[in-house]
Amino acid sequence: MNRKTIIFIICLSLAVFSSLSSGQDLLINNGTVLTVTKGTILNGDVLILNGIIKKIGKDLKAPEGIKIVDATGKYVMPGIIDSHTHIALTGTNETGNAITPEVNMRDVLHAESTSIYTALSGGVTMVHTMHGSANPIGGENIVLKMKWGKTSEEMIVPEAYRTLKFALGENPKRANSFIIGTPRYPQSRMGVNAIIRREFLKAKNYMEQWDRYLKAKKSKKPAKNIIPLRKDLQMEQLADMMRGKMVARVHSYRADETLEFINLSKEFGFKIACFEHISEAFKITKELAKEGIGISIFLDSWAYKVEASEGIAYNAAYCTKKGILVSINSDSGERIRRLFNDAAKSMKYGDLSADEALKLITINPAIQLGVEKIAGSLEVGKHGDVAIFNEHPLSAYTVCQMTIIEGEIYFDRAQYLREREEMEKNKKEEEKKKGGKK
C-alpha cells in the first residue's frame, strides 16, 4: 500500500461521509462510556440530537429511525483536543518582521489539508492551530473542529478564546535558524523581553490616544479640526490583549524567562492562558499554580535543543499534582493521531489515574481554549464530539475506530479499510486488464 493510495481513499471519503451522515442525530449504543468528568458507565449509551448530547446512561430509548452506532465491547470517550498544533494552514510563520500580531490564522485556513483526516484517525475532533514560534509576538491563532469535507468557515469554533501567540527563547532570537536573510533584532533573550515590552508600551500609548480622541469627539463642543486617528492593526491586537478580549499563548522553555513574562503580563494586565512546551515547568509550579496559568507540553520529548535539555517525563504528572492545568499537545500533523498514547505515559511517569491522564487530552485543553462548556467531556448539553476505541484509549493496543463531531461520523475505520481493499482490488484488476491488452 503506497502513500498515494491511502491519501486517495482518504479523499474519496470526503464524498462518502457526506452521504454517511444522518444529519446530526446519533445513538451510540452499549459501550464503556468514559465521560472523563462524571465517571465511567459500563454498557452505557450516548444519545446525540441535533449535534448536542441529550442523554447519557443505560438502555436509552432513542427516537425511531435514528442512526445507531453499536459500541458493544468498545470504549467511548470525548473527542480528543489538541491544544497546540499547526495543521490545516497555508503557512505557519510570518518571518518578515519580529512583531506580527496583525496576522491571523483565520486568513490562511486550508480545509483540504489531509492532516485533518489524519487527526480524525487519532480520535481528534478539535485543534488549536497556531502561528509558529519565529516571532516574539506572532499572530492570532484559531480553534477548529476537524470537519473533514466541510468549508474552512464551518470548522471554526466561535466559542473559543481569541488567542495570540508569543514566543520566547531560541526560536524568536533565531538561534536555530538557518534562514538566509537579515539578522534581525532581537538576537538575545533580553532583546525578546525588551521588544515585547516596547510593543505593549506603544499599545498603551495608542489606547490612551484613542481614548483622548473619542472623548474629544464626544464632547459637547467638539473642536472642528480633530484629525482622525490612524487605526493600527498591530496595536489593536495588543490593545485587545490588555482589554481582556484575547489571551496569550506563550512558547517558552526555560523557567527564568517564563517568570519574566509573567511579570510582563502583570505590568500590562493581560491574561496568559498557557505556556507552550515549557519543559522546566516543574521548577516553577508554585508560581504557575498561583497565577492560574496552564501548560501545554510534550509528554516525554526533550533535549532536542539546548533550552529543552532539562526536560523530564514526569513534568505532566508532577505539575498536575501541583494543581496546574496541563494538556498534552502534538505540535505535529503526525503525532496528532497518537495523543492518547502520550497521555497514557503520564500513568507510568508520575502515576496519574486513568481519568487524570485522559483529562490531559480532553477537558484540560478544552479549559485552556475556553470551550469547556461545549467540549472536553461527555456531558449532557455539550457537543456530540466523540471518539470510539476498540480497547481502552490508554491501552498500548488501542486503535481509534470512529470519530464523531456533533453527531456526524467523520471517520469510520471499518469503512475506510473496506474501501481501501476494494480500491486495491479494482486497481489490480485494471492493471491485469491493461497487461492483457499488451
Next chain:
Amino acid sequence: MRTQKISFIVSALAAIFLLVLVSSARVGPTYAIVNCKIVPVSGSPVENGVIIIRDGLIESLGAQDKVAIPMDAEVIPADGLYAYPGLIDAHTNFFVEPPKEEPGQRTAAAMAAQPEEKNWAQDVNQMAFDLLKPKKTSVDSLHMAGVTTVLVAAEKGIYAGQGALLNVNGEKAEAMVLKNPVALHINFTTERGRYPSSLMGTVAFLRQSFLDASHYSTHKSLFASSSRGLKRPEYDPYLEALCPFAVEKKPVFFNCANLEDIKRASRLIREYKLKGFITGANEAWRVADVVKELGVPLLVSLDFKPPFTSIYVNQGEEMKKKAEEEIYPANAANLHKQGVRFALTSLGLKRSSDMVKNMQKAIKAGLPREEALKAMTIVPAQLLGVADILGSLEPGKIANIILTSGEIFGEKTKVERVFVDGISFKVKPPPKKAQPTTLNLTGKWKATISGPMGEMEGTLDIQQEANAISGTISSDMGQWDITDGVISGKELSFTISATIMDETIELVFSGTAEQDSLEGTISFEGGSAELKATRIPERSSQRRGL
C-alpha cells in the same frame, strides 16, 4: 563613387520605410463584408449578411437585400464564413515584459548589511502600458485565436501594477489602447526575505494598507477644507498611489488561485468596500455561493491546472490527470448551471492556441456554446464598462470582427480573417515546429541585401543555441537586433527589428541556410528584398579587427 552609392541606397531605403509607416495608419479603408452568416451576439443571426466597415467602426449590417454597399467600399466576399464580434480576453499577461531583475543576485551578506526598502508606490504605479512589447508573433497568434481585444497586466508581485485594455490592431502600443489604466492588480503572493513573507502577512498588509489609505485621504481632505490649526498630513507616495482604489473605488482585480483566495478576496472587498473583480478563479464552482452572494465581476481563467492546495493533486497521477482533463474544465459549465455570470480569460495560459483548445474542453464539459461566446464578447465588455463600443456586432460599435470557417470554437473551425479597429488582418498559419539541425550558424557573415532600389551591404553576427537564432545585423544604417530566430533543418527564419528615425519596423527573413552560406527573402509591410550572406572565416575577421 562608393559613398555616393551607399548614400543613395540609404535614402532609398529610408523612403521605403517612411512609405510603410504612412500606409500603416491605424484606421483601415471602407470594407463591405458580403455573404457571411452574421452572429451579432446581441441579436439573432443573419444569413447572407453584409457588414459595412467605415472609419474603424461598424457603419451598418444586416441581410444582403437590406444593406446597400457603398461605392467606395472594398468588397470582401465571405461566402460560407461566419462573422462574430472579435473575442475579448479580459485578463492576460501577453505583451507585457516585466523589467529585468538587477544583474547578479544580492548575497545574504549584502542583504544583511543593507536591507532594501520596498518601494510599494512603484509597484502600485507600475503601468502595464509602460512594459508593453507587442510582438508580431503574439499579435498573429491572438488573431488566429479570434482575439481582438485584451486586458493586459503584469504577472508578479502583491501589486502587479495597473493593466491596460488594448485592441490588437498591430504592434504600436499607443495605437492599441482602449482604456488605460483599467484596474490595480493584486496577487495573494509574498515578498522574498522581507515582510510580508507569508500569505497571512500579505492579507494583514493589504488590510492595513487600505485602512491607511482611507485615513490618509480623510486627513488630506480635512486639511484641504481648513488648514489653519491643523497638522499637515505627511506626503506618502504609497498611500497616494493607493487612494484611487481604496477611496475613489477604482477597480481592483484580485487574482484568485484557489477557492480560499476567492474567500480572502471577498472578505477584503467587503471590509473595505472596494470595486473588486475576482480573476483567475479556476475553482470558482466550488464556492459558487460565495461568488454569487458577493456579486462582483468574475473573470474565470481557462487554465485547468488545479492549484497545489487542491484536494485533487495529492492523490497520484491518475487523479491529477482526471482533475485537469475533466473536473476543472467543468468549472465554467458548473458556474453557468448555478446561475453565476462570468467572463472567460486566458490567464495563466502560455499560448493563445491553448485558450481555444481549453474553450473546446469547457464546451465539451457542458458549457453551452452561445454562453462560451458571450463569456468572451458581450459579458467582458459589460464587466469592463466598454459595452458601448465592443462586445457585439452593432452599428456604431468598433469594427472588431472575426470571420471564421465554421461555428466559433468548433474543433475544425479556423479564423480566416480578422478586423480590428476596421483594419483587415489575414490570419497566417502557425509556424512549423523546429526540426533538428546539423548546422551551426554561429559566427560573422557578410550579407548583401538587394531590393528594388539597389544593394546594401552589412554584417550579420549570429548566435545559435540548439534551434534558436539570435544576434545583430550591422550596416551603414546602424545596428539592429535579430530576434525570434529559428533554424529548422535547413530552413532559417528570423526577425530584424529595424529602427529608422525612431520608428521600429519588423523585417521578417525566411530562407535556407548551409554551413557557410544562407539566402532568402526579407519581407516588410509594402515590399520585400533578397538577402544573401556568406560566412566570414574567423581568422580574417580577427585580422580585420586588428
